[in-house]
Amino acid sequence: MRDLIKSALAITWKDLYAEWRTKQVFSTMLIFSGLVIVTFSFAFDPTNNTIRAVIPGMIWVITIFAGILGLNRSFISEQYNDSLHGLIVSPIDPSSIYFGKFLSNFIIVLFVQMITIPLLFILFDYKMNGNILLFLLVLFLGSAGFICVGTFLAALSANSRSSEMLLPIILFPVISPIVIAAVQSTRILLIDVEEIESLFSWISLMAGYDLLFFVFCFFLFEFIMEV
Amino acid sequence: MRDLIKSALAITWKDLYAEWRTKQVFSTMLIFSGLVIVTFSFAFDPTNNTIRAVIPGMIWVITIFAGILGLNRSFISEQYNDSLHGLIVSPIDPSSIYFGKFLSNFIIVLFVQMITIPLLFILFDYKMNGNILLFLLVLFLGSAGFICVGTFLAALSANSRSSEMLLPIILFPVISPIVIAAVQSTRILLIDVEEIESLFSWISLMAGYDLLFFVFCFFLFEFIMEV
Amino acid sequence: MHRSLIWILIILMSVALYLVFIWSPIEKVMGNVQKIFYFHVGSAWVAFLAFGVVFVYSILFLMKRKRSYDMIAGISAEIGVLFTAIVLTTGPIWGRSAWNTWWTWEPRLTTTFILFFLYLAYIFIRRMDGAWEKKARLAAVFGIISFIDVPIVFMAIRWWNSKLHPIVFGDAPNQSGGGIEGEMLVTLLFCLGVITLLYIVLLQKGIYIERTKLAVENVKKNIQEKLMK
Amino acid sequence: MIKTVTLNKTIAEKTILNDINITVNQGETIGILGPNGAGKSTILKIIGGLMKPSFGHVMIDNIPVKENNLEIKKKIGFLAHNSYLYEHLSPVENLTFFGKLYQVNQLEYKVKELIREVGLQFFMNEPVRSFSRGMIQRLAIVRAIVHDPSILILDEPHTGLDQQASRILNELILKKKEQKTTILMVTHDLAQAIETCDRFILMKKGVIIDDFVLENKNVHQLKEIYLRQVG
């Protein structure tokens, strides 16, 4: 177990170090989020009054679309020179690859959210007045679930030649429960505060999803890395 | 000029033939569109009455997001074994690469639209009653502009190691005029038929954009293919 | 030359600040917030200018392939993005008091936002991996294409009949142009001059830094090559 | 000790390996020879743990390699056709990363030493992206041996190496051989093969057609045997 964490951290460290030097994934995700916001704003006429209602949806649509870019990269970068094979032949538990990649992706996504969400609030002129701690919890749980499944499926799709195309189509259906739960709890927190009592069931749904999928992915990962 | 078209068609043929055998890009784009529709229907509560208002936006959001998958693939597939270099050293005009790729991408996108748009209408229970020919014209002009710029920028971003990340962030801002124009004209045709007189200025904007960018891209492409 | 420019700039800037905050009249409706107007408009103009420079030098680069052209284009784009960012922050600050909202999706604002992203994308292309010739060439191509948005931003309020964003210069479709007092106009023009000068100084500084970086790189490689022999 | 027991491999209904039985004793240096498409790389991949046989199994040190056995993986050093290197990282960073995964001691010192050994000391901190083919191959070789494996699997290791680097590689193999490392090498270059290997396995169309020891280092004799058998 200690070895597992050690090699996981070595992988996380390698990824974050490369990212720190170039800041490529991070800045791309950031700009992409901005662009998705703009694109949506002209696709869906935001001067409309009902616009506040779409903010919870936007938060998660942005996270997912920008997140997919990062998830893709995370394993595509292991494809040049077949370096993923280098990880496979090395004496580490396959799950540590999963855990390492999960951590680096999760950290990057959290950083991106720290910037995009305030920006979204400003651009759509929304004043936060719900419970901020709960809101952070929801973000944390939702993103964790998304990245947990996302990392797993990114590894799966990395086996295909056209992985950057495959990932979104296998990812969307699987994450739909967590997306629904995340959007609903965000909606309750940001807009329909009166429904607060149903919030907890959504949150526990998310926590359950996270736990379930993390354990699942952690143990099933071995089969993905098998050759 | 005849040689240019001949080699362009050889490239289009190769791409469409590979696509015909695997149907990979086509089916991925299709499924992805379906998933985007579903995701949006969670995020934006489709039981809402105002939902008809988002249909024009949806048509174009789907086209763009699915289109990006295809555009990316179109040049990433030339990166394995450096086969793009094979095209560069061969005695063909660089613009014929552009033209060939433009054609194959455009054809695929039109096919995808032929399925997704009726599907969208069915799922959102919308009955088309505008002028169908004009609608097709708008689709044609909008997609042509999008693919015209998209093919060009996909070739540009293919120079980068992480092209699948670079493409969306350089593409979105450049295509924003055509997206706005396309969404607006679609909206007028499908929903606000009373504003029909302003339709023609949007359509001529699109035609102008298409023409301008096609000529620009066609002649600037040589600089992109330079080594 | 550079030094003296900086001094001139500092002096002119203080004059400009004096003109803005003390000499020029306070606007009746909006009050003191309106002072931001001078910076807002100034930055916008300089951003346009900077992108114009990118455009021109991109074309020049594609024709002549001189590294200095590419350098100027790159630095100018960075300065342009900086000033666009200023427009995008001063605008909302002003908008907060004028329109009682930070942001609305109005043509001028939207197109400016897109302009910002366009040149961010330009900078991204420059930061791609690979040899500078390649990056310079691709960036130049993109610099030419993306300039198309600049006239669109400028014309946005004129074409789309905006109700919110005011027009001062030129003919407006419904408002008459020139709703500005003489003293304000003088201050504005002066500010424009000063900010343009600021742009020139920044550009020079940027080129200087870039050159130094190159020189350092050169020395490093030379030492390495000597070691290998 | 490596032993393959009736290895068979079929991909997409095509037989690639057919009843491969090899026994390699510790400290042996074996050259696997054969025409293109014979299945040489496939055998190495199976032994290295990069591919599963369709039938049969591999025993390493008398343990059947079935599950993902970390102890055995640690013993193997694998150099494949691809380099497994990260292009945006420098040689030092690459080796340090792989060294960490293999839990190598005194990593920092060792990495520098290895890089020096293959003559890349002046490129130590440059990203691998800009390397020439031979430079990448040099680095790929040290990547495979960073953890002092007791079994070394080399797939055409001389590819792209210049004279000097080939010599370095041969010396390295001989040094490893003295340390009782088991070495399996695929190559098409008979002259290089004879320099280091004592025993040769000839393959053709997925089957082993010969397996002989040749200690006299006579390349002509090897060539003759090869041509006679493979034609």
Next chain:
Amino acid sequence: MIKTVTLNKTIAEKTILNDINITVNQGETIGILGPNGAGKSTILKIIGGLMKPSFGHVMIDNIPVKENNLEIKKKIGFLAHNSYLYEHLSPVENLTFFGKLYQVNQLEYKVKELIREVGLQFFMNEPVRSFSRGMIQRLAIVRAIVHDPSILILDEPHTGLDQQASRILNELILKKKEQKTTILMVTHDLAQAIETCDRFILMKKGVIIDDFVLENKNVHQLKEIYLRQVG
């Protein structure tokens, strides 16, 4: 005829080529030798039109290759480190596609003939994706010659080829030589180089250090010269 005039190349402030002047007459077969990272591939890329020199220029048939000259490109056949093949297409489809770009006559017949020549006839309609390294290299070679170029640029063409394929390749080169094709070949395998080349260019650290003709086909002499000059 190929002539390079004070070719210089710097990438990222690093000098890779330094004043390269080579004159190659029509029908000559030249081997370019030198250690890893000497800049051999870079020269070939510049002549082949895959890279621009930072300074200096290349003349082919007395025309300076500046613009994108289709006539000259048609004359050149270029085999680089990578195969340029499309993985999801079969050999026939790959060659047909490139043949179309080069406007080859009687394409269908020719493609089959070439594939047969390098012994891939049984894999004619399988996607290249599943090929072994040597099979890919065989196909890459015929890709480069599908249009009967009068200038042939080969970067380590023997890589991964087995004995038989190397022989086929050498014969092919000799045949082309008889047809007065100009051939430039980079290789590290002196034995193969001597089989086909008459003139050798030695490079080191981006400069040419020797340029000599050796007609006696004596590999030991070549090796001696190489080692003396390059060390």
